[in-house]
Amino acid sequence: MSPFRSLSTAMVKSFIRDKATLFFAFVMPLMFLVIFGLLFRDIGSEKIKIGVYGDGAVITALDRSGVVDIQRFTSLDDGIAKVRAGDLPGLVEATGDNVVLRFAASNQAQAGTVQGLVAGVTQQLNVAESGKPPKYDFRAEQVEDASLKPIQYLTPGILSWGIATTAVFGTSISLVNWRRKQILRRLRLAPIGATTILTSRLVVTVGVALAQALLFIGIALIPVFGLTLSGTWWMSVPIFVSGVLAFFTIGMLVGAVCKTEEAATGAANIVVLPMAFLSGTFFPIDQAPKWLQAVSQVFPLRHMNDGMMDFLVRGKGPQALLLPCGVLLGFTLVVAFIASRVFTWEDS
Amino acid sequence: MTTPDDAIVVDNIHKSYGDLRAVNGLTFTVHPGEFFGILGPNGAGKTTALEIIEGLRKPDQGSVRLLGHNPFPRTVALLPRIGVQLQASAFFTKLTAREQLETFAALYGIETQRAHDMLDLVGLTDKAGTREDKLSGGQRQRLSIACALVHDPDIVFLDEPTAALDPQARRNLWDVLRAIQARGKTIVYTTHYLDEAEILCDRVAIMDKGEILALDTPAALVRGLDAPTRIILDKSTAPRDLPGADEVTEDDLSVTITTRAPALVLTALAERGALDGLQVRTATLEDVFLHLTGREYRA
Numbered sequence: 001m002s003p004f005r006s007l008s009t010a011m012v013k014s015f016i017r018d019k020a021t022l023f024f025a026f027v028m029p030l031m032f033l034v035i036f037g038l039l040f041r042d043i044g045s046e047k048i049k050i051g052v053y054g055d056g057a058v059i060t061a062l063d064r065s066g067v068v069d070i071q072r073f074t075s076l077d078d079g080i081a082k083v084r085a086g087d088l089p090g091l092v093e094a095t096g097d098n099v100v101l102r103f104a105a106s107n108q109a110q111a112g113t114v115q116g117l118v119a120g121v122t123q124q125l126n127v128a129e130s131g132k133p134p135k136y137d138f139r140a141e142q143v144e145d146a147s148l149k150p151i152q153y154l155t156p157g158i159l160s161w162g163i164a165t166t167a168v169f170g171t172s173i174s175l176v177n178w179r180r181k182q183i184l185r186r187l188r189l190a191p192i193g194a195t196t197i198l199t200s201r202l203v204v205t206v207g208v209a210l211a212q213a214l215l216f217i218g219i220a221l222i223p224v225f226g227l228t229l230s231g232t233w234w235m236s237v238p239i240f241v242s243g244v245l246a247f248f249t250i251g252m253l254v255g256a257v258c259k260t261e262e263a264a265t266g267a268a269n270i271v272v273l274p275m276a277f278l279s280g281t282f283f284p285i286d287q288a289p290k291w292l293q294a295v296s297q298v299f300p301l302r303h304m305n306d307g308m309m310d311f312l313v314r315g316k317g318p319q320a321l322l323l324p325c326g327v328l329l330g331f332t333l334v335v336a337f338i339a340s341r342v343f344t345w346e347d348s
Numbered sequence: 349m350t351t352p353d354d355a356i357v358v359d360n361i362h363k364s365y366g367d368l369r370a371v372n373g374l375t376f377t378v379h380p381g382e383f384f385g386i387l388g389p390n391g392a393g394k395t396t397a398l399e400i401i402e403g404l405r406k407p408d409q410g411s412v413r414l415l416g417h418n419p420f421p422r423t424v425a426l427l428p429r430i431g432v433q434l435q436a437s438a439f440f441t442k443l444t445a446r447e448q449l450e451t452f453a454a455l456y457g458i459e460t461q462r463a464h465d466m467l468d469l470v471g472l473t474d475k476a477g478t479r480e481d482k483l484s485g486g487q488r489q490r491l492s493i494a495c496a497l498v499h500d501p502d503i504v505f506l507d508e509p510t511a512a513l514d515p516q517a518r519r520n521l522w523d524v525l526r527a528i529q530a531r532g533k534t535i536v537y538t539t540h541y542l543d544e545a546e547i548l549c550d551r552v553a554i555m556d557k558g559e560i561l562a563l564d565t566p567a568a569l570v571r572g573l574d575a576p577t578r579i580i581l582d583k584s585t586a587p588r589d590l591p592g593a594d595e596v597t598e599d600d601l602s603v604t605i606t607t608r609a610p611a612l613v614l615t616a617l618a619e620r621g622a623l624d625g626l627q628v629r630t631a632t633l634e635d636v637f638l639h640l641t642g643r644e645y646r647a
């Protein structure tokens with residue numbers, strides 16, 4: 001076996017023999033994915049409910065539109081009571097040619113939507129009835145899935161976060177451990193170069209990240225979770241690689257600075273936790289306040305997140321590679337340079 | 349005395365940690381095929397000296413030639429020719445004894461079979477599948493030695509290899525080390541056990557406080573001491589007025605006769621039939637240490 005392969009094998013063995021590491025790398029992110037995936041499964045796909053009393057062309061058209069759930073009432077008073085109680089945003093009363101919409105002003109947003117809907121449907125029918133071709137042509141076209149189903153943003157988010165956490169913790173703690181246990185010193189006495197040690201560590205980190213990606217995406221694709229990958233999912237590979245590189249070098253820096261495993265754990269947490277919360281791991285970042293979105297731009301995890309999302313689920317084109325890859329690789333270069341400055345083979 | 353093909357030439361090396369002079373002007377050479385011992389109490393500077401010679405530390409002053417090369421900064425061509433057992437064992441986390449050896453063997457481009465032979469050599473075959481953290485102190489020590497020997501180096505550095513070993517393992521290791529020397533390899537080792545060094549080493553350097561106090565063959569060091577022989581007898585059997593006795597002291601149980609003419613005393617004792625339970629103590633390296641430092645040797 002070559003020195004490179006034997007070192008990589010040694011690292012993989014100590015990785016898979018450590019139950020705690022395995023848990024944090026695979027089980028915990030998976031738990032988040034499963035819990036959030038199931039919890040938020042139906043959010044966003046829910047239709048607006050609307051009460052109806054009576055019958056006629058308007059009601060039929062509303063039902064066919066497919067954007068509302070219709071609940072029929074046989075008594076007008078029952079329906080109005082429901083609207084009053086806030087259970088329904090509105091009630092359409094259709095008797096003959098009269099269409100009356102009753103709504104509660106307490107839920108303005110939904111009431112507005114319902115008004116627009118009912119008015120729109122009614123106008124359409126009016127135009128059709130008049131026999132004239134409509135002057136203004138109106139079409140609705142979907143440009144992109146702005147409001148993704150939760151699993152669509154949870155998967156890239158939790159995947160990026162899991163990879164980042166494992167790369168930073170795994171790299172930093174094993175570096176500290178090897179230094180403290182004098183393995184690095186002992187390796188200095190073997191006829192191998194520093195690059196052999198570094199690249200074998202990097203290859204192991206990439207391998208672990210790949211295993212995480214396959215596992216998380218594989219689970220999310222199961223119908224209960226219902227992830228649908230976009231056609232350009234394979235373009236997320238460069239994002240994945242530059243992301244792993246960025247977090248590998250951050251781990252190197254943490255491991256170079258810290259003297260003990262405890263210190264490395266603490267430092268890695270300080271680096272990773274704020275990123276995890278502010279980079280859109282658990283909720284879409286574009287729902288956050290503007291200033292927070294601005295702040296989150298400094299985090300490499302934010303860019304890995306965005307990049308993974310753009311290709312895994314949003315189906316963006318190659319030009320979307322530039323920003324995230326550029327930022328992540330730039331990060332890698334800067335951090336790697338600093339890490340190489342502070343690195344020592346042994347404690348003084 | 350220095351010849352071009354000396355294995356190790358150490359010239360006036362110094363190393364300080366802050367105010368502490370850990371190594372303070374060492375000069376010596378080690379010949380090829382020699383078994384060289386560095387002795388001394390805790391903190392004498394043995395490990396520091398060894399690590400400077402191995403190229404792990406830069407001396408503040410002075411120079412080292414190791415197989416004709418300067419070991420510092422790191423000289424890759426030299427590394428396959430030296431084998432090092434560090435005082436604190438350095439093992440890959442969570443790997444078994446066999447895997448440690450296989451990994452080290454691969455680092456030197458050695459085939460796996462050799463790794464298994466090494467396990468056998470240090471008597472760890474039955475612990476081959478045991479993880480590094482589950483080995484006993486002595487087993488770790490033996491594994492660490494095996495890792496230093498796996499690539500069959502020309503010079504072997506062992507830092508307290510027999511510390512933590514039980515008497516049986518210690519003897520076995522002596523045999524291993526003698527066998528290595530018999531194949532023409534050079535061994536440099538440190539120890540606290542003066543008796544062991546006396547048995548194993550061709551030459552020993554006795555160190556204290558960063559300096560070499562004496563350097564010679566164990567026999568020459570002891571002889572140079574010109575110390576009297578002590579003969580210890582059971583109090584009940586001890587006769588009086590022996591010829592050749594310089595000094596006689598007694599305690600509750602025994603009588604100790606100090607003499608510079610042991611033959612005379614022993615003959616007289618034999619004539620009087622008083623040899624039962626008799627012990628003869630000649631000087632050891634411990635006495636040399638005591639003489640050199642004025643302190644009792646405490647390992």
Ligand SMILES: Nc1ncnc2c1ncn2[C@@H]1O[C@H](COP(=O)(O)OP(=O)(O)OP(=O)(O)O)[C@@H](O)[C@H]1O
Nearest residue numbers: 348365368370388389390391392393394395396397
């Ligand atoms: N890295 C270090 N930093 C500061 N002081 C050190 C360092 N290493 C050793 N020393 C000091 O240098 C002195 C010599 O240490 P060294 O380890 O060489 O002794 P030694 O002879 O090997 O002792 P032992 O028999 O206990 O192994 C000691 O007083 C020790 O405290």
Ligand SMILES: [Mg+2]
Nearest residue numbers: 394395396435
């Ligand atoms: Mg020591």
